[in-house]
Amino acid sequence: MPNKIKESDLYQPIKNYLQCLDYEVKGEIKNCDIVAKKNEQIIIVELKLNLNITLLLQAVDRFSLSDIVYIAVPKQCSVYKKQSKQVKKLIKRLAIGLIVVDIQQDQQYVEVIFDPQDYMPRKNKRKQDALLKEFNQRVGDTQKGGSTRSKAGLTAYRQRCIRVAEFFLSQPIAKGMQINKAISEPQATRFLSDDYYGWFEKVERGTYQLSKKGKTELVEWQVKSAHLILND
Known part of the structure; x- marks a missing residue:
């Protein structure tokens, strides 16, 4: 196994595998490492370098979002190699599926050890709706599964804020209603007033322009988002 392997190194082999099964795959959706969707079926995969209680707890918690x-x-990984039989038994009892990735220097191999057993927990409809909203609104696969949120951060919310900020490149001063009509962004006024990223500054009541920080960071995020989407 290569030195200094990261959780995100497991992402691409599993994504490739699921895409071969005709799933649309995206990473880091509402704290889920991998979300795959085909028609109405949703698959969630949690990634870890080692089998531990944290991983099992995360997986069980995901049953509020999907049956699979x-x-x-x-x-x-050492625990799987040394206690394979016991590990498989425990995971099956939890109704969770198990995937192992054999990471070689030049190639990675994905093996589904077993699929989830029949299990019908009560899903949290509100959380599932939030998961699907983020999945459907995010343009492209902009974040590797297993990467930290602070290092990536190109969520659907940020993508929408980028579109609002880009409007100011052609019209330096504008109201949220103008932006809404021009780019069909119903939350434009809220994005301007909340100013979560510090990109907008108020000129007068209801009227905004790009802040100095906004002008600088917009260029950076345009480059980053274009690169991420092109490499999807």
């Missing part, structure tokens, strides 16, 4: 939940670990 897997955990994925490197085939070389």
Whole structure:
């Protein structure tokens, strides 16, 4: 196994595998490492370098979002190698599926050890709706599963704020209603007033322009988002 393997190194092999099964796959949706969707079916995969209680608790918690939940670990992880039989028994009892990724220097191999068993927990409709909203609104696959939120952060919310900020490149001063009509962004006024990223500054009541920070960071995020989407 290569040195300094990261959780995000498990992402691309599993994404490729699921895409071969005709799933649309995206990483880091509402704290889920991998979300795959085909028609009405949703699969969630949690990634970890080692099998531990944190991973199992995360996986069980995901049953509020989907009936089909897997955990994925490197085939070389010590607990799986030493206690494979007991590990499989425990995971099956939790109704979770198990995927192992054999990470070699030049190639990665994905093996589904077993699929989730029949299990019908009560899903949290509100949380599932939030998961699907983020999945459907996010343009492209902009964040590797397993990467930290602070390092990536190109969520659907930020993508929408970028579109609002880009409007100011052609019209330096504008109202939220103008932006709404021009780019069909119903939350434009809220994004301006909340100013979550510090990109907008008020000129007068209801009227805004790009802040100095907004002008600087907009260029950075345009480049980053274009790169991420092109490499989807």
